[in-house]
């Protein structure tokens with residue numbers, strides 16, 4: 001899917017009321033924000049609008065309050081953090097579209113910002129209810145979507161305001177970067193184009209594997225999903241995570257790779273453990289066959305070298321998913337080796353997915369990547385070639 005959408009720079013926002021959908025779904029512990037990365041990520045768009053004299057009405061979901069007003073998921077900590085980061089007061093409205101909130105929005109002046117309360121406190125948000133979307137839209141004159149992490153969902157605040165609210169709709173800087181960098185990589189990549197896929201299951205990424213097999217020169221597989229491929233090839237997998245009901249699919253993918261002459265790399269050596277436990281006894285095996293009573297938990301050094309060599313020669317690298325159980329130090333080596341190889345490759349590099357992004361950040365490589373995607377589910381759907389409703393609803397250039 002290629003998008004060429006209007007951005008905040010393509011529309012006159014001065015003195016206008018602008019509704020901005022952000023992704024403020026930040027991690028919280030006992031009501032305290034543990035990472036403000038998503039808030040910081042939204043600042044360029046918000047600051048641009050404020051500087052241009054727009055009255056900025058911010059909205060976002062947080063967590064899964066399931067349509068109930070559950071104050072565990074209030075955006076109050078986000079309003080406080082935004083106030084600090086912007087150096088100006090960001091008031092929190094009492095709800096998303098109630099009368100008091102509408103009054104606050106109506107009174108908002110150019111250069112001021114207001115944050116609406118969690119959109120998911122109302123069940124009509126996730127139902128993409130047209131009336132709810134219209135009410136939300138009625139507070140503003142322009143809609144800006146900058147919530148890439150929620151763009152794969154057609155909810156009232158991500159797509160409904162543009163679909164039913166009739167507002168001119170454009171993207172913010174975050175979405176613009178996601179669609180331009182990922183879109184280019186998928187449609188017109190610098191070659192060789194190497195994709196690295198890991199994580200627990202083949203079933204979660206089958207759409208991505210299938211779509212990427214039509215585009216890449218090399219597909220590198222690691223993580224738990226490698227063992228479903230192993231089994232499909234007739235190898236022993238011991239007690240490794242393996243989707244026995246997906247063996248035919250894995251065989252189809254192997255056949256597709258062959259037919260399209262894609263160089264498909266699978267682990268040649270592995271770290272294996274006795275149990276699925278952080279402190280399990282473990283050892284390295286110099287083979288792609290896992291003995292009885294053992295499970296594959298990470299790729300070992302020979303595989304790491306093989307993958308690193310392929311990554312080093314790449315023009316474009318897209319990486320999603322860890323190479324092993326990277327949450328556990330004994331099985332993080334494969335993911336870290338791949339992170340290093342991608343950072344050092346000099347290729348156009350795009351990293352997505354919680355565990356791969358965490359590895360890149362932990363090792364201090366984030367700045368060396370062309371793009372670290374801000375949305376897990378959304379970036380996977382983008383790589384699958386699916387249309388993202390929160391983006392397709394925006395105006396074309």
Ligand code: AMP
Nearest residue numbers: 199200223224241296297321324325326
């Ligand atoms: P995903 O969300 O699909 O990217 O998968 C991430 C999860 O895959 C992480 O929690 C990893 O611990 C898990 N994972 C990676 N490799 C393995 C493996 N060999 N066995 C079991 N789980 C794994």
